[in-house]
Amino acid sequence: MNVDETAPQKGTVTQRAIERIKAMIAEGRLEPGQRLPTERDLAAQLGISRSSMREAIRALTVLGVLEARHGSGIYVTQLEAGDLLETFGVVADLSRGPRLVELLEVRRILESTATAMAAARITPDQLAEVEKHLTAMNATDDPEEILAHDLAFHREIVAAAGNETMAAILEGLSSRTFRARVWRGYQEEGAFTRTRREHAAIHRALVARDPEAARAAAAAHVGEVEEWLRTQLGG
Amino acid sequence: MNVDETAPQKGTVTQRAIERIKAMIAEGRLEPGQRLPTERDLAAQLGISRSSMREAIRALTVLGVLEARHGSGIYVTQLEAGDLLETFGVVADLSRGPRLVELLEVRRILESTATAMAAARITPDQLAEVEKHLTAMNATDDPEEILAHDLAFHREIVAAAGNETMAAILEGLSSRTFRARVWRGYQEEGAFTRTRREHAAIHRALVARDPEAARAAAAAHVGEVEEWLRTQLGG
DNA sequence: CGACTGTATTGGTCGGACCACCTCGCTGGT
DNA sequence: ACCAGCGAGGTGGTCCGACCAATACAGTCG
Numbered sequence: 001m002n003v004d005e006t007a008p009q010k011g012t013v014t015q016r017a018i019e020r021i022k023a024m025i026a027e028g029r030l031e032p033g034q035r036l037p038t039e040r041d042l043a044a045q046l047g048i049s050r051s052s053m054r055e056a057i058r059a060l061t062v063l064g065v066l067e068a069r070h071g072s073g074i075y076v077t078q079l080e081a082g083d084l085l086e087t088f089g090v091v092a093d094l095s096r097g098p099r100l101v102e103l104l105e106v107r108r109i110l111e112s113t114a115t116a117m118a119a120a121r122i123t124p125d126q127l128a129e130v131e132k133h134l135t136a137m138n139a140t141d142d143p144e145e146i147l148a149h150d151l152a153f154h155r156e157i158v159a160a161a162g163n164e165t166m167a168a169i170l171e172g173l174s175s176r177t178f179r180a181r182v183w184r185g186y187q188e189e190g191a192f193t194r195t196r197r198e199h200a201a202i203h204r205a206l207v208a209r210d211p212e213a214a215r216a217a218a219a220a221h222v223g224e225v226e227e228w229l230r231t232q233l234g235g
Numbered sequence: 236m237n238v239d240e241t242a243p244q245k246g247t248v249t250q251r252a253i254e255r256i257k258a259m260i261a262e263g264r265l266e267p268g269q270r271l272p273t274e275r276d277l278a279a280q281l282g283i284s285r286s287s288m289r290e291a292i293r294a295l296t297v298l299g300v301l302e303a304r305h306g307s308g309i310y311v312t313q314l315e316a317g318d319l320l321e322t323f324g325v326v327a328d329l330s331r332g333p334r335l336v337e338l339l340e341v342r343r344i345l346e347s348t349a350t351a352m353a354a355a356r357i358t359p360d361q362l363a364e365v366e367k368h369l370t371a372m373n374a375t376d377d378p379e380e381i382l383a384h385d386l387a388f389h390r391e392i393v394a395a396a397g398n399e400t401m402a403a404i405l406e407g408l409s410s411r412t413f414r415a416r417v418w419r420g421y422q423e424e425g426a427f428t429r430t431r432r433e434h435a436a437i438h439r440a441l442v443a444r445d446p447e448a449a450r451a452a453a454a455a456h457v458g459e460v461e462e463w464l465r466t467q468l469g470g
Numbered sequence: 471c472g473a474c475t476g477t478a479t480t481g482g483t484c485g486g487a488c489c490a491c492c493t494c495g496c497t498g499g500t
Numbered sequence: 501a502c503c504a505g506c507g508a509g510g511t512g513g514t515c516c517g518a519c520c521a522a523t524a525c526a527g528t529c530g
Binding site: 057074 | 481
């Protein structure tokens with residue numbers, strides 16, 4: 001009989017190694033920030049080759065679970081929302097057609113709620129930061145700069161809502177490449193002035209600390225783009 | 236001067252390979268379902284070793300972008316919401332403490348809206364399926380079976396909302412291991428009857444085709460667990 | 471005591487070998 | 501002419517061993 005459970009033999013050895021390491025973290029045997037054994041030792045422990053172990057480590061690295069530092073070692077990340085949800089941007093980058101509308105719908109739901117929450121609890125400092133990006137956005141004609149401040153504007157508001165997980169998801173849904181692809185066409189139709197008005201409305205609701213007004217303004221803001229994109233596709 | 240752009244040399248070769256393949260898909264040079272060249276050919280094309288290429292492929296495989304079939308070849312997935320958001324479950328599995336509350340908050344926001352949407356557009360067939368799981372859930376005492384029908388109950392409703400992306404996200408937020416970890420403690424406190432009442436309320440709202448009632452019922456349902464978990468942590 | 475250096479450690483890359491599985495064309499019989 | 505069975509080639513999966521590159525640390529020198 002087996003001294004060690006070498007066992008089920010399901011799936012590839014690499015896949016099993018991924019599950020084993022994930023399980024170690026889930027069970028608390030590996031803490032955030034902790035350093036793992038070397039690739040060579042890990043491979044020996046699980047009875048697989050270094051090559052297969054490297055594939056497992058690489059997979060967990062792109063998932064934001066592990067972090068490999070050349071010459072130093074392999075570490076568990078802090079496992080914070082930002083670490084794990086970075087891959088969410090991949091979804092936005094590779095989605096096309098109808099799925100882009102669905103993503104915008106998700107963003108509308110989450111961002112409108114986040115903006116409402118922010119209206120109720122935003123601090124003066126955070127509000128000042130929001131205003132900074134609002135004015136900067138209106139003071140330039142460079143589309144690149146406008147986009148950057150646009151992103152920062154919403155990012156500050158979402159951060160003020162106080163839910164890091166939601167913020168990380170919305171960050172992925174507003175990733176640079178995603179916005180650039182959709183915004184390009186949208187803004188070409190002279191939507192700048194409308195965007196400015198909508199941003200102003202969101203800002204007013206924040207100043208007034210009116211959650212419902214903030215929710216409506218944010219929903220309308222995203223909804224505008226959503227509607228435009230829908231007509232672009234459906235016909 | 237370079238005949239072929241042999242590149243900036245930023246990051247590891249594997250990381251660059253991942254970006255190259257992702258870019259090929261984003262640019263449409265690789266269609267969903269299409270077969271890629273062999274690992275050996277791909278490695279040669281990008282001028283890297285097969286080992287490094289395999290790590291890149293493995294990474295894209297766990298992200299749900301590629302699919303490797305032993306003996307056959309490597310294929311691009313259908314790139315549907317379910318494929319790409321499967322990794323979302325990892326977040327739920329590895330989150331602990333305050334982040335679990337944040338995840339439940341996100342679920343509350345999305346699921347309440349999804350349930351409201353479902354109330355407006357659910358078909359008789361779908362409603363019958365929902366009822367099937369509702370009665371089955373109430374007809375047994377086996378916690379495992381209850382959990383299974385509970386999941387299916389919500390899954391059917393969310394599917395009726397018509398947004399596959401949202402459904403895929405909620406699937407990750409309700410993954411078996413996540414629910415098992417939280418529900419275990421929650422149900423031990425005799426919350427079965429309360430859960431049954433809440434499910435009944437959601438069902439009534441769907442039958443009445445009342446979106447706002449459905450939203451409220453779903454929000455309360457998730458909110459109950461959220462509140463319970465908050466007290467478990469905060470003290 | 472501090473800056474420097476050299477050496478051991480560790481992840482990154484490479485090339486080759488062999489195995490397991492699948493595909494598809496060939497073969498032989500009906 | 502058709503089809504079941506078989507076999508060779510192709511492809512991903514795994515392993516090994518070697519070397520490179522970045523880091524960490526201890527010992528050394530000013």
